[in-house]
Amino acid sequence: MKLTVLGLALATTALAGTASAADLRMSWWGGDSRHAATQEGIKVCGEKYGHNVKPEFTGWSGHFEKVATQIAGRTEADIMQINWPWLPIFSARGTGFADLNELSGTIDLGQWSADQLAAGTMKGKLNGLPVSTTGRLFVFNKTTFDKAGVPLPTTWDELIAAGPVFKEKLGDDYFPFEATKLDATLIVTLYGTQKTGKPLIDPETNKILWSKEELIDAINFYQTLVDNHVINNWKAAQASGVKALHEDPAWAKGKIAGTYQWDSTYFKINDPLEDGQELAYVDLLSQDGQQTPGIYRKASMVFSISANSENKEAAAQVLNCLLNEPEGIAAMGTARGVPSSTAAREQLLANDAIKPVQIEAQAKVLAAAGPAIHPFMEHPDVRSAMQDNLELFAYGEVDAETAADEMIYGIEEALADIDS
């Protein structure tokens, strides 16, 4: 009997010990709920395989720069949460991160579809495992809309009609929607995509597909929203200093009653709401004669293993545990949205760990149609070209035509730089 126990112990040790105890680091960005879930996840998965996993987490702001600096200095964490559009920046040749295909003995890649794995693949090398698929959705504060006596909008016209009602019934400081900085840029992009049926940048050719007139029309739409009290104007929205939506007291109180956000941020935007407020997702707002609903859908963040990690096998064990094994799945929950891993999704569904609102949001993301999104839409230089010029327009410094000219110039220059 003693021999049997000893044998089992040795066998277990041998199995678990294909990677000996290692000191690992894992980095990610997110909000409080994600931080708590991930810390619990790396704790249970680390203990399961005997590894010590040190967390490195921040908010979204500055995380890209942090990862960039670490990768340049080869001091990046062993396991990293990487934004999907960063893959071509950090790993254009597929060598910026470990090829997870080579770790398929440890990571169960069968939990993802071929399409999902393709999204994390650069030049044939699997650089990242999609944690979830995400998309920008409209989410409204149903409580505030009820207070204003306005049904949740399904079209842009209905949203625009809600603006004056909010102003009249609730006051000047109540708005049915928000769009400043990046959110404003994405609203302009969505409106133009719906109208033209084309993405702003062609993923095949890296060229701008919209005409100048189409861009002007989309820019003017932003002003329509401001003029109708749908969104606060850019300048006034800046009055509280730079703050993320979920840090804005006006959002917490329900004074800002709508936004266009990634579905994976549900907890981040829901948690700060004061008691009694309820969020509801709606289908993408539509416009008359639109060519496409224009969903902005992409692989959400991916998990990657550092190309410089000395403990790739150990990192793979932890990664697989976090994404595919019961302990890790339970700990991680839906802090990054509805998981892409089949095992994780099934376990969370069976345990009622996915809220109906998240299932509903995910279904909307997957069901909506739209042209493919170019990862370079999130390149800092492209974003800057869009956002800086939209800001100039919003402040009345330039007209829509000049803003469009400058955007086109800035984007083309950025794309030329990236290509070179």
Place this chain on the structure above:
Amino acid sequence: MGGDSKYLGLWYVSPYIIGLLLFTAFPFLASFYLSFTDYDLLSTPEWVGMKNYEKLFTRDRTFDKSLKVTLIYVFTTVPLKLVFALFIAVVLNYRLKAINLFRTAYYVPSILGGSIAIAVLWRYIFADTGLVNMGLALFGVEPINWFGDPNTALFTITLLRCWQFGSAMVIFLAALQSVDKSLYEAAAIDGAGQWQIFRYITLPLITPVIFFNLIMQTVQAFQEFNGPYIITEGGPLKSTYLLPLYIYDEAFKSFDMGYASAIAWVLFVIIMVLTLIAFWSSKKWVYYAGDKRS
């Protein structure tokens, strides 16, 4: 230590010298080389000659705007901070009750410095519903959009730096206390008033310290980063987009380390030129003990 004693001093300073060479001199020289390259952090730098500088001076409107904002910031902040620090130092030079407590209290902001926490605090103080607007409301003044208005956003950043006046103040205070008291007594006997004593005795005698503070504060102001980065991210309309923010964005957001290095070197040259001008002008207004003019 025997025969090694002549190297003892060198041993003592070696940690500093090694640190200086590794973490200052090497990056300094490396950045000069990189400013002539196209370097994206992840691959080998590629020599491009004067291309970065050419772009900087011929078609980079962001640089023009950022340089202008930086110069306005420096030329506003430095005089304001020096005047304020000198004023507080003069007040704290009087023999008042609990003067040491006041001196400590006024130095506290400098200990806290321009840290992230203070920058966040600043954001709340100047927010639309913040302390400043609440105070103005008591006098019937409408709330001011400090951060949203390009005309006032830079002012809030300027005040943040002025608020950290403690280190300059302490140096001023030391200088004030070193002024020979017999000069004050002689002036008083001659019938000079407080202002005349300050203007014609105190001020000339502390000009070396004013000069020192001027140089140090100017160099530091050109390197300001935390305040605008945390509070306004350089906005609105790039009205607080100081050159260090631009360097940071080019280096770590756009991955254009070569171009960022070129901007950094232009900034260095500007600081150098202004410092040299200050040194040149100091011959006309700075008085040292033993100076033939004094």
